[in-house]
Amino acid sequence: MFEQSVHKFDVIIKPTKSISIDDLLKTPEGQVIVFQVFNNELKQILRERQMEELLRGKYFDKKEVQLKQTGLNILRGFKFTHCMLKSGLHLQIDVCSRVYRATNLLEDLTNSKSKDYAETLTGSSVLTNYGKRRTYRITKIDYKMSPQSKFYHEKKAGQVTFAEYYQESYGLKVTAKNQPMVEVVLRVEKLTTKEGVQTKEILGYLVPEFISLTGMSDEQRANYNTMKDIAPYTKLHPADRVQETTDLVTIMNDSGRIRVAPPRRINAFQLAQPYVKIFNNATLKNNGDGNMNIR
Secondary structure (H helix, E strand, C coil), rough: CCCCCCCCCCCCCCCCCCHHHHHHHCCCHHHHCCCHHHHHHHHHHHHHEEEEECCCCCEEECCCCCCCCCCCEEEEEEEEEEEEEEEEEEEEEEEEEEEEECCCCCHHHCCCCCHHHHHHCCCCEEECCCCCCCEEEEEEEEEECCCCCCEEECCCCEEEEEHHHHHHHHCCCCCCCCCCCCEEEEEEEEEEEEEEEEEEEEEEECCCEEEEEECCHHHHHHHHHHHHHHHHHHHHHHHHHHHHHHHHHHHHHHHCCCCCCCCCCCCCCCCCCCCEEEEHHHHHEEEEEEEEEEC
């Protein structure tokens, strides 16, 4: 046996000099530092508003909008992009949304009438309905795997089943033990080889019961009432988009963490409404809402 010794050290940190943000923004390396600091502060502000990052630069409210009559749920949020211009650091903010199915993927697989439905899912995106929600791209539905299949758990240094993992990690109980597993791309790693920089997809498995497809089916897209119901959440009027982003800027400034100038206004003009000439020199005019009056 070895006796473990404990040593205590005092660390003294002394500031050597002050660097202004304006000076950092003069160099590409300094701009990277400013962007990192800004992103960290922005993430903290959004977390306090119960928002989480699902996609790079896109943050959504944790509570979804449920449209039971359409079979869809909608996550609403904001997307952020920052860029460096001659006038300084600029932040672009806009509203965004993410539509996903109210049913889980196991229900979709079970209720589908198409024999090839599982094959058509390759390339589709799914959203996890547990923990820190994430989106993943499907590579295939693997019927040779099930929640009873085992994988190597690094922390336990041993084999565990997927069902055991979900129960212990998220408190989720698998109800259909023989359901297939969904193979997805967990992340993409960059590898430097003699041939240059290459990418490698790291694959993993998800339980269909705990994930949902994002987007809409062709049948849902073709349904006029469905499109009408989701429009107020996915296609905001420009004035409403400006108001929501302005309100967010106010919240960011009130936090005391960062300071963002009010949205900039620019001069613009409205294009003339188009018309279409048809037979007998008749014309179809725009109603003002983007639709042509064919009557």
